[in-house]
Amino acid sequence: MAAADDVVELNLDQENICKVNLHGATLTSWLCDGTEMLFVSQQAVFNNVKAIRGGIPIVYPHFGPWELGPQHGFARISRWTLEKPPAKDGDTVSATFLLQDNENTRQMWQDNRFNLFYTVIIGKRQLKLKLDVRNEGNDSFEFTTLLHTYFKTLDVNKVTISGLKSLKYIDKVRQSKKFVEENDLVTVKEFVDRLYIGSVDRNEVTNLNGNQNVVMTRVNLPDVVVWNPWQEKAKVMSDFGDEEYKEMICVEAGYVAKPRSLSAGARFEASVVLDVI
Numbered sequence: 001m002a003a004a005d006d007v008v009e010l011n012l013d014q015e016n017i018c019k020v021n022l023h024g025a026t027l028t029s030w031l032c033d034g035t036e037m038l039f040v041s042q043q044a045v046f047n048n049v050k051a052i053r054g055g056i057p058i059v060y061p062h063f064g065p066w067e068l069g070p071q072h073g074f075a076r077i078s079r080w081t082l083e084k085p086p087a088k089d090g091d092t093v094s095a096t097f098l099l100q101d102n103e104n105t106r107q108m109w110q111d112n113r114f115n116l117f118y119t120v121i122i123g124k125r126q127l128k129l130k131l132d133v134r135n136e137g138n139d140s141f142e143f144t145t146l147l148h149t150y151f152k153t154l155d156v157n158k159v160t161i162s163g164l165k166s167l168k169y170i171d172k173v174r175q176s177k178k179f180v181e182e183n184d185l186v187t188v189k190e191f192v193d194r195l196y197i198g199s200v201d202r203n204e205v206t207n208l209n210g211n212q213n214v215v216m217t218r219v220n221l222p223d224v225v226v227w228n229p230w231q232e233k234a235k236v237m238s239d240f241g242d243e244e245y246k247e248m249i250c251v252e253a254g255y256v257a258k259p260r261s262l263s264a265g266a267r268f269e270a271s272v273v274l275d276v277i
């Protein structure tokens with residue numbers, strides 16, 4: 001369990017609430033009309049050191065194994081600050097979180113200076129997530145970023161993902177070779193770890209918890225990662241139950257296939273909207 005003072009709650013009403021842990025600004029719960037939409041492992045570790053296994057961790061400034069630092073970068077294991085506390089505005093509640101460079105990140109990542117703002121907006125049957133990276137230094141830098149979304153489902157075998165047909169993807173399960181997706185609807189029946197490159201900006205993920213479908217609309221996040229560790233990988237993950245692969249699917253919106261370059265003083269804005277339909 002997370003300590004109460006680590007968690008910021010955005011409360012629209014009793015049945016529409018999301019929770020953000022300041023460790024990584026990780027969204028750990030999204031209750032939509034009373035149904036939990038996000039998966040968090042029963043084995044997740046809340047020690048403010050390890051990345052939280054589930055919810056929506058933020059990958060930045062590097063997706064995947066990183067020669068300069070930890071896998072998926074430092075954002076998901078850094079303490080964020082609450083820049084703007086939850087406030088109601090009409091039919092939504094929003095809050096903004098901030099990660100700034102510090103001694104540790106500068107040492108790890110070539111002395112780069114940045115502000116990363118993350119705004120979470122909960123509405124009726126909708127969650128909007130905005131990333132805003134600002135280069136505060138005198139030199140340009142490159143980064144990749146991704147919202148590592150773990151959706152909750154009652155049965156992963158029934159989940160389908162649209163919007164990926166005809167796309168090239170890198171299949172990390174098959175020596176990172178490139179393939180072309182042939183299916184209108186992607187289903188997951190085994191260990192899957194794919195990076196779909198340059199996808200259309202809309203994907204529908206079906207049969208999530210409570211038989212809900214979610215439409216994911218992306219702006220400035222052209223790539224989609226689909227990941228499920230399945231049985232064999234689940235067994236070797238200490239913070240993931242052996243059978244939990246049946247209850248989750250990661251569909252992750254990112255800018256990851258190639259790095260994004262940001263010149264001194266420039267800004268990168270991107271967003272994801274999740275609509276429950």
Ligand SMILES: O=P(O)(O)OC[C@H]1O[C@@H](O)[C@H](O)[C@@H](O)[C@@H]1O
Pocket residue numbers: 051071072148172193194225227252
């Ligand atoms: O165990 P981690 O570091 O949270 O990563 C989980 C997975 O995250 C996915 O996004 C990657 O494509 C996988 O390769 C990786 O295994």
